[in-house]
Amino acid sequence: MRAFNIKFLLAIFLLLAITSATMAQSIQQQKTDSVFKQVKKQFNAQQADSLYALTGADLKKALIIEAFRNIANNQLFPLGAIKQSTLISFENNKIATYKLVFSTGTVLQLLMSLDDEDKLQVFLFKPYKEPVGSKPALVATTNPLKTVSDKKVDSVARIYIQKANTVGLSIGVFKDGKITTYNYGETALGNGKLPTANTIFEIGSITKTFTSTILAYYVNEGKVKLNDPITKYLPDSVAKNPELKDITLQTLSNHTSGLPSLPDNISGPATDSLNPYKYYTQKQLYAYLKTCHLKTKPGEVYSYSNMAVGLLGNILAHISGKPYEQLVAEIITGPLAMSNTVQHLTPLLAQRFAPVYNDEGKPTPAWNFDVLAPCGALRSTVNNLLVYAKANMTKNDTKLSKAFELTHKVTFSKDIKIGLGWHISTIDNVDYIFHNGGTYGSSSFLAFNTEKNIAIVILSNCGESTDKVGVGILTKLQ
Structure with a gap:
């Protein structure tokens, strides 16, 4: 297998695109999947110009067609055809992440999102990372789980803190004039000390x-x-x-x-x-x-x-x-x-x-x-x-x-x-x-x-x- 260092080849970052999530298979996800099928077809046909035609105005501003052709022909197409593709996630009802397996055996992930014209706004190839595993036992917390709000916070925080790679999490909520804080995990890996609302990050x-x-x-x-x-x-x-x-x-x-x-x-x-x-x-x-x-x-x-x-x-x-x-x-x-x-x-x-x-x-x-x-x-x-x-x-x-x-x-x-x-x-x-x-x-x-x-x-x-x-x-x- 050839090793490729493909990093941020084609990207416009939407760092702060926070929107509401809707149903599991939203209309936006269906649109994104439809464009991905076109991307896969043109990629496997090695049609750089046809791929470029799928991009929106923002991406075209960031990357002129000559640069796109150069990247596609010299770095992407040598990977071979996309043999397998799997949707890993669709975050914030906006950004889709696909796992791609190429005929050369290379495995990458592709991040994609669409603009208001259903054209590519984010088109980013990155090295594939296996999903993070989970910790074997429930992580310690100061959350008393007494109120409905406590339980709502815990249901979200647990997903994050139970990941094998996370360590400490400190949460503060101000609602209707009342402050509540919740702490999870450890201040340092293995020390068994919960963070507090005065832990510095x-x-x-x-x-x-x-x-x-x-x-x-x-x-x-x-x-x-x-x-x-x-x-x-x-x-x-x-x-x-x-x-x-x-x-x-x-x-x-x-x-x-x-x-x-x-x-x-x-x-x-x-x-x-x-x-x-x-x-x-x-x-x-x-x-x-x-x-x-x-x-x-x-x-x-x-x-x-x-x-x-x-x-x-x-x-x-x-x-x-x-x-x-x-x-x-x-x-x-x-x-x-x-x-x-x-x-x-x-x-x-x-x-x-x-x-x-x-x-x-x-x-x-x-x-x-x-x-x-x-x-x-x-x-x-x-x-x-x-x-x-x-x-x-x-x-x-x-x-x-x-x-x-x-x-x-x-x-x-x-x-x-x-x-x-x-x-x-x-x-x-x-x-x-x-x-x-x-x-x-x-x-x-x-x-x-x-x-x-x-x-x-x-x-x-x-x-x-x-x-x-x-x-x-x-x-x-x-």
Whole structure:
């Protein structure tokens, strides 16, 4: 059998497409299966142009036909014909995953989703991974299983925590004025210690909502404007790149800047592959920006970008003359008494930090950040993030409350609704203000709806996504 390293060949990631699940065989699934049959037919006939004709406008923007032909003819078609295909999952009534067995013996999985025109929007080949097994015994929990809500939470959380690769899970629910927390598993593999609502986890990209809150705070203070061009705040040697002139602070925050997810000079011999942001500096970021080319025109296309929010946070730090972590403390965590939400752990806080594990359940380093810290560097607890969620839901006359309110206002609504940092996602016809997060060794989920008076926080010290847990619990409790 030939070994292939096929990774992210054809992809547009829908990182935050949270929608309600319907029946087991939904109309959307039927449509996706129908398109998959066409994909299989054209793939086996080795018709690259016919395959390309099945793709939608977004995918065509990301990959011109010449590049598609090259990938298909040189990397995909040599795999041989698709001999066996099995639908593994259909997540969020949107993304189908198929197991493919090729005539060469290679086994891959294909992720597919359709746009509103029933054309391919996600078309991604990845190495096949066997489904994760289960733990042999029920994992310990603090859930008393006394109320109907307790049992609903447990029915969803069990599916996640009983997987062989997961370790610890901490859940916070705010509903109808009452806070309830639930903890499952262990803080570290084999130590037998349950997490608590004060166990500290990496929160990954939920950090971006803190960065956007600082932006909104400064807008309300008159220090910046959302439509300020970023070139106003960059060194002349960087600002002279004409590609940057139409990028604004708002487009950095709502992922419509046209910048890619990560700069192409983030990897290299000095990079730690398990801690990818650790050694990436402002000097390197500016070097990239001096010559970069945008993927799309700013303000027109949503494309999730870690680099954009990292740059935004650094601009805000430059304006204030203070480090990013200090801004977070002075504007958000200090006023809200969120003393467990930090970028750098003190020796005392480090004692409550949960070691992290990758999506295979193996130990992996916690992430460290330099210049891109504003996109994902914070650590926090369920209790602190419940305070944060409640503060976002409560309107008052404070400067921070008004900043939160500004971040919730929709700034972009083509294909996806987003405010400043926060996404607006619909679950069973209810709109939630939402963000998730993930590092190699953690997963997080935070969502709230003020009218329903509900918020949920989920933190895990495993790279296995908690999105299904969050959506599942909200679906049962709302």
